Amino acid sequence: MPELITEIPRGLVSVMLKREARRKKTASMLSLKNPPAFCITAYIGYIDGPWPFTYPGTKNTPLQITAMVVSLGYFIFDMAWCVYFRTEGLVMLAHHTMSILGILLTLWLGESGIESCAVLFGSEITNPLLQTRWFLKHSGRYDSFLGDVVDVLFVLLFVFMRIFVGGTMLYCELISPRPKFIIKCGGVAMYALSWVFMVDIGRFAYRKSLLKYQRWINRHRMAEVNGQDVKRD
Structure with a gap:
């Protein structure tokens, strides 16, 4: 008993x-269902058009509306999941909230869909790497060369897309007379949030690099000690 x-x-x-x-x-697994929206936004930006850097503030096309509706469903699901299970912090919740409000605003105004699709493309392009990192962690393979490659690619892709490309698109958005003022404010808010993420990523990269360096130093010292012991024998 x-x-x-x-x-x-x-x-x-x-x-x-x-x-x-x-x-x-x-x-x-469910978050991996967002790649269809990612592929659609890539097709919109690079093939279907218009080019978001030169034609911001244009009317929404049916394909843009489809991509935004699909992404809206994903963000609402992920937001509910994060709130219910408390899996994310305030920064990620703020990102999802602004994404949902931005998509709803764009759909309501009937314009600036190309900017929203470009932002969705830039935001979700790093998602496959995040999911790969998650699967590596839970399969016990994260502390390996493959895990390091995934992290490096994620940091480089985030900096390039969110900071450099995102900054360029925000500049084009602000100097263009077509987009509404509220859309420009939303662009500034999303770019500022990207910098908040950038600070967190920078801290993560610093901590991981320092840990790798300390492990390398310890291995080097152990090799020297073992070498001296062999000579004494």
Whole structure:
């Protein structure tokens, strides 16, 4: 009987942990369903047009509306998931909130869809790397060369797309007379949030680089010690 009493809490804890892992895996699998919207926005920006850097503030096209509606559903789902399970911090919640409001505003105004699609493309282009990182972590393969490659690619892609390309597009948005003032304010807010993410990523990159360097120093010292021990023998 005492063994049964002690085993029941263990079983409950095990079930809860398995459910939590299953929920996280399900969320990651569902977030992989956003690539269709990513592919559509890439097609809109590079092929269908208009070019967002030279024609901001133009009327929404049916394809742009489709991409925004699909992305809106993804962001609403992910926002609800993050709030319910408390999986993300305030910065990510702010990002999702601004994304949802921005898409709704663009759909309501009936214009600036090309800018919204360009922002969606730039925001979600790093998502496959984030999901790859998650799967590497949960399969025990993150602390490897592949994990380092994924992190480096993520940082480089984020800096290039969110900071440099995003900054260029924001400049084109601000100097153009076509976009409405509220759309320009939304662009400034999203770009400012990108810099908040950039600071967090910079801290992460610094901590990981420092940890890698310390491990390299420790291995080097251990090799020297082992070499000296061999000489003494």
